[in-house]
Amino acid sequence: MQSITDQFFNLTIMAKTLPLMLSGLWMTAQLCAAVILLGLVGGLLVALANISPRAWLRIPSIVFTDIFRALPPLVLLIFIYSGLPFAGVEISPFAAVALAFLLNNSSYYAEVYRAGILSVGKGQWEAARSTGLTKAQTLSSVVLPQAIRNVLPDLLSNTVEVVKLTSLASVVSLSELLYNANMARSITYNASPLVLAALIYLVILWPVVRLVSRFQRKLAA
Amino acid sequence: MNNRPMLEIVSLQKRFGENLILRDINLKVARGELVFIIGPSGSGKSTMLRCCNRLEEPSEGDIILDGRNIMSGTSRDLDQMRLKVGMVFQGFHLYPHMSVLKNVTLAQRKALGRSADEANARAMDMLDRVGLAEKANAMPSELSGGQQQRVAIARSLALDPLVMLFDEPTSALDPELVGSVLAVMKDLKSKGMTMLVVSHEMEFARETADRVVFMDGGVIVEEGAPEEIFGAPKADRTRAFLSRVRR
Ligand SMILES: Nc1ncnc2c1ncn2[C@@H]1O[C@H](COP(=O)(O)OP(=O)(O)O)[C@@H](O)[C@H]1O
Ligand SMILES: [Mg+2]
Numbered sequence: 001m002q003s004i005t006d007q008f009f010n011l012t013i014m015a016k017t018l019p020l021m022l023s024g025l026w027m028t029a030q031l032c033a034a035v036i037l038l039g040l041v042g043g044l045l046v047a048l049a050n051i052s053p054r055a056w057l058r059i060p061s062i063v064f065t066d067i068f069r070a071l072p073p074l075v076l077l078i079f080i081y082s083g084l085p086f087a088g089v090e091i092s093p094f095a096a097v098a099l100a101f102l103l104n105n106s107s108y109y110a111e112v113y114r115a116g117i118l119s120v121g122k123g124q125w126e127a128a129r130s131t132g133l134t135k136a137q138t139l140s141s142v143v144l145p146q147a148i149r150n151v152l153p154d155l156l157s158n159t160v161e162v163v164k165l166t167s168l169a170s171v172v173s174l175s176e177l178l179y180n181a182n183m184a185r186s187i188t189y190n191a192s193p194l195v196l197a198a199l200i201y202l203v204i205l206w207p208v209v210r211l212v213s214r215f216q217r218k219l220a221a
Numbered sequence: 222m223n224n225r226p227m228l229e230i231v232s233l234q235k236r237f238g239e240n241l242i243l244r245d246i247n248l249k250v251a252r253g254e255l256v257f258i259i260g261p262s263g264s265g266k267s268t269m270l271r272c273c274n275r276l277e278e279p280s281e282g283d284i285i286l287d288g289r290n291i292m293s294g295t296s297r298d299l300d301q302m303r304l305k306v307g308m309v310f311q312g313f314h315l316y317p318h319m320s321v322l323k324n325v326t327l328a329q330r331k332a333l334g335r336s337a338d339e340a341n342a343r344a345m346d347m348l349d350r351v352g353l354a355e356k357a358n359a360m361p362s363e364l365s366g367g368q369q370q371r372v373a374i375a376r377s378l379a380l381d382p383l384v385m386l387f388d389e390p391t392s393a394l395d396p397e398l399v400g401s402v403l404a405v406m407k408d409l410k411s412k413g414m415t416m417l418v419v420s421h422e423m424e425f426a427r428e429t430a431d432r433v434v435f436m437d438g439g440v441i442v443e444e445g446a447p448e449e450i451f452g453a454p455k456a457d458r459t460r461a462f463l464s465r466v467r468r
Contacts, residue, residue: 126276127314127373131380132304132332141327145318 010192017184017193024180025200031094031166031176035101036159042102043109048139050114061110068107074168076100081172093174097166105162112154116147153215160208164201177201225288227252227415228273228384233282235268235439242268244439246282250384255416257426257447260436261462266419269436270386273417274306275299287383304332307377307385311392313369315361315376321348322357325376333380340379347375351405367398371405378409385409387418421466427451435459 049061068076081096091099120143128138148155170179181197228250235243243265250256258266271277273284275291284291291302315324325344329335335343348354351371353364361369370390377385387406391399403425410416410429420426426433426447433450435443435458443456454460 121314123310123312123314124316127308127310127316127376128328130274130276130303130306130308131328131376132300132302133328134300134332137331141331142316146316149318 006190008191008195010190013184013188013190013192014196017181017188017196020180020184021177021193021196021200024175024177024197027094027174027180028163028166028176031097031101031169031174032163034098035105035162035166038098038102039105039109039162040155042106044113046106046110047113047117050110051117065107065110068103069111071104073100073104073165074171076104077168077172093169093172096172097169097174101162101165105158105165108158108161109155112151112158113147115154116151117143119150120146150219153212153219156208156212156215160205160212163205167201224251226250226285227254227287228417229283229285230269230273231283231285233269233272233284234280235265235272235277236280242439243272243279246439246441248434248441248444250415250417251431252415253410253413254431255410255418255429256432256434257430258417258419258434258436259421259423259426259450259462259466260442264436265439266436267388270308270388270417270419273384273386274303274308276308300332304328304380305383307374307380307382309370309373309377309385309387309390311389313361313366313373313393315369315372317361319361320357321353321359321361321364321372324361324372325379328376329379343379344375347379348372350378350408351375352401365398366394367401370394370402374402374405374409382414384415384417387416387420389419389421391420391422423451423466435462437462 046061046064049057050065052058052061077097077100080091080100081093084091124142124146125138128142129135133141166176167178169176170182173179175183177197177200181193184193185191226249230246230248233243233246234241246269248256258269260266268277272279275284279292286302286305289302291299294302315321316327319327322341322344325347326337326340329340329343330337345354345357348357351374353368353371353375356364356368356372361372364372374385374390390406391402394402399422403422406416406418406425407429418426418430430447432444433447434441435450435454435456437458443450443454443459450459451463454463
């Protein structure tokens with residue numbers, strides 16, 4: 001019993017490695033901010049292209065979302081980080097991770113937005129257009145606010161996935177939360193830093209998944 | 222006052238794929254006139270109305286609004302034209318995420334470029350006119366169907382349209398709520414609004430319409446004063462339709 005506590009819940013070791021963990025958390029936060037914010041904007045643009053009547057916008061965007069949802073994010077990441085240098089393109093670990101996950105994530109966001117936009121009835125478009133609003137005005141004032149409300153749980157779930165995804169960045173030695181925890185583990189010969197990292201992920205994400213469930217129940221009601 | 226028609230539909234045709242839904246429709250609507258359109262389901266009444274503001278794109282023909290052909294011009298002209306043609310739908314289509322007041326001010330702000338104060342004042346006038354000033358801050362979901370439809374009318378009216386198109390405005394309403402919407406429409410007519418109304422409210426047509434148009438199979442079969450169409454229809458198809466709806 002004593003040894004389990006020492007190996008997994010060693011408070012002394014947790015306290016000692018806390019600065020390292022916090023700096024990892026900070027890197028994770030930066031990565032999430034970049035991928036989530038750019039993903040939300042990029043995903044929206046892709047979704048709009050996706051529903052466009054113009055084939056030259058629609059077809060590339062469908063190909064984009066299909067490819068980057070089908071491709072495993074880890075494959076994409078390693079290709080960008082380790083494959084592209086063969087073409088003379090050197091890229092920092094942060095940029096590689098951000099790019100790989102952005103491509104993956106904006107495709108998912110795009111699908112969510114698209115479902116949201118399609119969930120808003122044709123009548124809303126027609127009412128707005130018949131009062132002289134342009135397509136862009138109709139989208140921004142009438143359709144998107146309703147669309148986003150309709151898919152808020154899915155947008156949030158997807159955001160949770162992004163945060164979890166960032167832990168894959170440890171494979172390209174980006175010093176985010178999991179990478180630093182694992183480093184702390186190897187320095188201290190103790191699993192407590194990994195437990196601490198898991199706890200940090202849980203504390204951050206648990207409220208969000210709860211919120212998603214609440215929203216889902218409310219929308220279903 | 223000039224006596225050029227407010228709205229003129231000239232040789233209008235509409236195709237959906239292979240199907241010719243409107244075949245050569247011609248109709249002139251004078252200023253302040255209320256033209257009431259009847260006809261069996263699927264005869265093309267909605268399609269004809271929707272061609273009048275190009276929600277549906279005519280395949281052939283012209284739509285002349287107050288002397289201007291709306292079939293020519295840029296997309297900017299089209300948006301400007303649309304706010305001169307009010308449209309009221311069977312399903313109301315209020316914006317559910319906005320208060321009643323915002324529903325009525327949105328296009329005034331964005332399409333007409335009115336200031337917030339101006340738009341709010343105009344919206345309150347129009348809401349007052351449809352008897353719903355006290356609901357300005359309510360959300361659409363808090364209103365009855367009849368109230369929602371009156372807000373939808375106020376939303377169009379606030380843009381000072383030249384013509385108002387009504388596509389079965391009371392068909393989705395519980396019977397006890399129909400009267401309040403018809404009363405608003407009657408008031409509009411008495412104030413000189415030019416109106417095109419697709420509806421099954423024959424009593425309203427008798428009292429309010431200047432002219433009744435009977436459509437079937439994508440053509441105007443017959444038109445005339447309400448007493449002519451309802452009292453002594455000439456075409457067999459009109460008689461058959463009227464006896465069906467009266468039963
Ligand atoms: N968007 C559309 N695509 C294909 N067919 C349509 C479309 N809208 C209407 N129609 C067809 O056009 C005909 C006339 O429809 P509509 O104008 O709605 O008739 P009404 O309003 O008189 O009931 C119907 O046969 C309908 O199926
Ligand atoms: Mg119809």
